[in-house]
Amino acid sequence: MSASAVSFQPPFSLVRDVAVLRQNVAAWRAAGLRVALVPTMGALHDGHLSLVRLGLAHADRVVVSLFVNPTQFGPAEDFAAYPRQEGEDAAALRTAGAHLLYAPDVAGMYPEGFATTVSVAGVSEGLCGDHRPGHFQGVATVVTKLLLRVLPDVALFGEKDYQQVQVIRRVVTDLDIPVKIVAGPTVREADGLALSSRNAYLSPAERAVAPTLHRVLQEAAAALRAGEAAALVLERARSALSAAGFGPLDYLDLRDAETLVPLASLGSRRAARLLVAVKLGRTRLIDNIPVLADAP
Numbered sequence: 001m002s003a004s005a006v007s008f009q010p011p012f013s014l015v016r017d018v019a020v021l022r023q024n025v026a027a028w029r030a031a032g033l034r035v036a037l038v039p040t041m042g043a044l045h046d047g048h049l050s051l052v053r054l055g056l057a058h059a060d061r062v063v064v065s066l067f068v069n070p071t072q073f074g075p076a077e078d079f080a081a082y083p084r085q086e087g088e089d090a091a092a093l094r095t096a097g098a099h100l101l102y103a104p105d106v107a108g109m110y111p112e113g114f115a116t117t118v119s120v121a122g123v124s125e126g127l128c129g130d131h132r133p134g135h136f137q138g139v140a141t142v143v144t145k146l147l148l149r150v151l152p153d154v155a156l157f158g159e160k161d162y163q164q165v166q167v168i169r170r171v172v173t174d175l176d177i178p179v180k181i182v183a184g185p186t187v188r189e190a191d192g193l194a195l196s197s198r199n200a201y202l203s204p205a206e207r208a209v210a211p212t213l214h215r216v217l218q219e220a221a222a223a224l225r226a227g228e229a230a231a232l233v234l235e236r237a238r239s240a241l242s243a244a245g246f247g248p249l250d251y252l253d254l255r256d257a258e259t260l261v262p263l264a265s266l267g268s269r270r271a272a273r274l275l276v277a278v279k280l281g282r283t284r285l286i287d288n289i290p291v292l293a294d295a296p
């Protein structure tokens, strides 16, 4: 075994070196096995592990990447403070049945001279794209690199980061990357709060308020389905968040579920989604729910 592959218990390994990663994947391919990739930034919770389980349903071997990608964080964002707990993450992945944790360092991902970026027009614009300039370029670039390093049959992403999934679908279509993108449903706490590594930033008082976000989305979706005018419903939802102590609001919007273009109403019967991003104290929370089921 190479010095850059640290063995836990077979068949789980932690790999930092791209050449070792490729050796592992090549051996699986030679044995006729299908490979899934679950990209993460670590601080794993059951949302991530649900994607590992979904990966196991789609493939014989599951690679999880752990890389806190500096290029998707803005200068005033939480790159330095982002929770890092690789040992616990590795243990959780082994228990969940993942086969390989790929955890490169920053120099291994962006060696000296690195100069290429992947930039996606359309779906990257608006919503989080407006409030986190450069974020989706960072995501699209690192996900493209991860896909090309692993060359999986299937890659899994969470619907909690809904705009991210649409951006990645665009990338693999436009760049002819031969991988199936699968989106897993958002895993929530019993009170409705979407699991997120950043929930760890919430104070106890903020944690008590946080589930209101999902409840407000559910009430707005029900009102839209009942035929209330979208402008009124959205304004009421924004006021409810403010009254509960959220703010400032980045966006709370009704969008086409695929293109993410703004919808003034549900009239067209296209699949629609409510999406929100808002601060609660110093923590930025995002969430989204379907309003109309995805079109068949």
Ligand SMILES: Nc1ncnc2c1ncn2[C@@H]1O[C@H](COP(=O)(O)OP(=O)(O)OP(=O)(O)O)[C@@H](O)[C@H]1O
Residues within 6 Å of the ligand: 039, 040, 041, 042, 046, 047, 048, 050, 051, 156, 157, 158, 159, 160, 161, 184, 185, 186, 187, 188, 194, 195, 196, 197, 198, 199
């Ligand atoms: N609650 C969740 N349910 C399903 N998938 C999730 C959930 N939270 C995160 N994921 C997915 O896990 C993958 C890795 O996400 P990431 O490591 O950024 O975790 P996170 O909890 O979303 O962290 P952050 O607090 O940075 O948003 C992404 O595809 C993301 O959509």
Ligand SMILES: CC(C)(CO)[C@@H](O)C(=O)[O-]
Residues within 6 Å of the ligand: 039, 040, 041, 067, 069, 072, 139, 142, 143, 161, 164
């Ligand atoms: C997809 C991803 C791992 C790329 O860094 C990240 O954006 C995330 O964790 O959702």
Ligand code: BAL
Residues within 6 Å of the ligand: 041, 072, 073, 161
């Ligand atoms: N979960 C998306 C990664 C990010 O917020 O940077």
